[in-house]
Ligand SMILES: Nc1ncnc2c1ncn2[C@@H]1O[C@H](COP(=O)(O)OP(=O)(O)OP(=O)(O)O)[C@@H](O)[C@H]1O
């Protein structure tokens with residue numbers, strides 16, 4: 001039928017009157033690292049639980065390797081979960097926890113021990129195999145949960161914010177490790193997080209969710225550089241929003257006016273964008289340059305004049321807030337690369353010019 | 367400093383310790399002493415050392431089913447204790463499970479229903495069973511009105527077991543309810559997720575994690591049941607005695623205090639052996655993990 005590892009077709013979940021998940025469709029490829037990203041309460045966990053089989057669908061169908069599974073109980077789906085709180089069996093040792101899925105099948109003792117050994121090695125826990133979960137640190141428990149979930153080689157691994165209980169240092173180390181583990185195993189990962197940085201760092205593709213709906217699906221680059229609406233642009237990274245009027249529409253560009261000043265050229269592929277309508281221009285702070293005086297060579301750049309309202313120096317960067325003459329304000333992230341850089345000497349109240357490559361600005365309609 | 371702290375600590379522990387000594391240790395010592403004294407006709411003891419009581423308890427009687435009638439009563443008591451515990455567990459576990467799965471309001475009502483009988487004297491409640499099990503009791507009246515033959519139930523071991531189970535069931539259900547209510551269903555999901563069927567989930571996760579409740583409930587029920595003496599009298603018609611009846615008889619009608627004390631001493635010893643064994647098994651389990 002198809003070669004998707006997991007496919008959600010118009011899947012909804014209703015709790016009473018409340019639509020927790022609203023007609024979601026996703027197609028996740030074999031071996032893909034796929035993230036569900038969104039703020040608290042947007043339905044990420046509910047979606048994951050429906051894939052695992054813990055939650056009945058109100059509507060729609062889920063396919064695993066092309067087979068419909070919505071009617072199957074969790075233990076008949078070749079999908080394993082790493083729970084947010086790990087849910088390690090407290091009465092079993094690390095070895096027994098990890099070996100659980102093998103012990104309940106007819107796996108021979110030698111093969112069972114072999115596989116447990118191998119997966120424990122992979123997560124560097126061989127020396128702790130006789131401990132109970134209560135005798136492990138949070139990071140170690142997280143590894144046990146991971147080892148337990150991959151030991152019987154599921155087709156798909158579901159991870160519900162597995163790193164959220166760890167401190168920052170460990171979380172960053174685990175991101176890399178998790179990514180490597182996924183490549184090594186070749187298992188499809190569906191990773192739930194509300195941390196956009198985490199999602200951008202690890203995923204092949206991301207579905208950004210908003211109130212039970214999918215706002216956008218795409219690679220981290222696509223989502224960051226070409227958000228489809230204000231919500232996604234705002235949720236992923238930091239963005240400047242400038243209200244504008246659309247003057248003219250082209251193929252994938254537009255001419256817009258912010259305030260009364262000369263028009264800007266911006267990229268645009270938003271459906272519903274039309275000349276005469278209102279819109280919002282987004283530009284990422286790191287894409288904007290700040291100039292002490294009018295730059296001589298501008299090329300294809302958009303230039304605007306303004307006054308510095310705020311300046312924050314943070315070592316690697318200097319952050320400026322610039323109020324534009326034509327209305328609105330932008331945040332600018334300036335890298336402190338050159339010693340004696342006159343930009344770093346700028347202060348609140350100084351008049352400056354800001355500029356960006358015209359393609360860096362993007363028109364959104366909603 | 368250290369010494370002072372110890373002093374304060376001892377002072378704090380004193381009332382509790384005194385309480386235990388007065389109410390538990392002293393009477394127990396008295397019983398042990400009495401069991402080695404001479405019987406006084408019409409009650410009380412003569413302060414002269416004697417092993418008569420123990421001789422009587424362990425003497426061989428060819429007419430008896432096993433060694434002598436006292437040993438038979440001991441064995442019967444323990445057997446009924448086990449049987450009652452088992453039945454209470456078999457009934458109480460699903461019942462407690464059912465209660466934990468109800469909505470908060472229903473749950474409160476059901477728990478309340480289990481506790482309500484405690485507000486009435488146990489003697490009265492046991493008499494109520496007599497009216498249910500009698501030859502002209504509720505069950506038999508219904509049976510005969512439906513055209514069936516009446517079944518003699520009162521004054522049989524069956525009636526006694528029913529009474530014992532009835533009396534002990536709340537003591538099984540309440541600790542089980544606590545254990546099952548504390549159970550985190552995330553573990554069930556985790557096990558199912560890893561491929562465990564409903565039966566496997568129960569066997570490998572649910573049962574082991576609720577076992578502490580099972581042990582507590584079983585110990586309570588067992589200890590309570592083997593000390594029973596009201597039920598065999600009322601529902602058993604005094605035909606089949608338990609240790610409790612034997613004891614009551616020695617101190618009451620037979621006025622053989624040393625013999626009654628000896629029975630109590632042996633009884634306590636047997637229980638202590640059981641409990642020490644249990645603690646050692648538990649300790650070994652703890653150590654191996
Ligand atoms: N069993 C339930 N009954 C009623 N409402 C529920 C139930 N489970 C979840 N919800 C609601 O559905 C919505 C989505 O919940 P879900 O747990 O999927 O959010 P989430 O995206 O995982 O959030 P978080 O990041 O906080 O974990 C929430 O508003 C939640 O209150």
Ligand SMILES: [Mg+2]
Nearest residue numbers: 044045046160
């Ligand atoms: Mg969640």
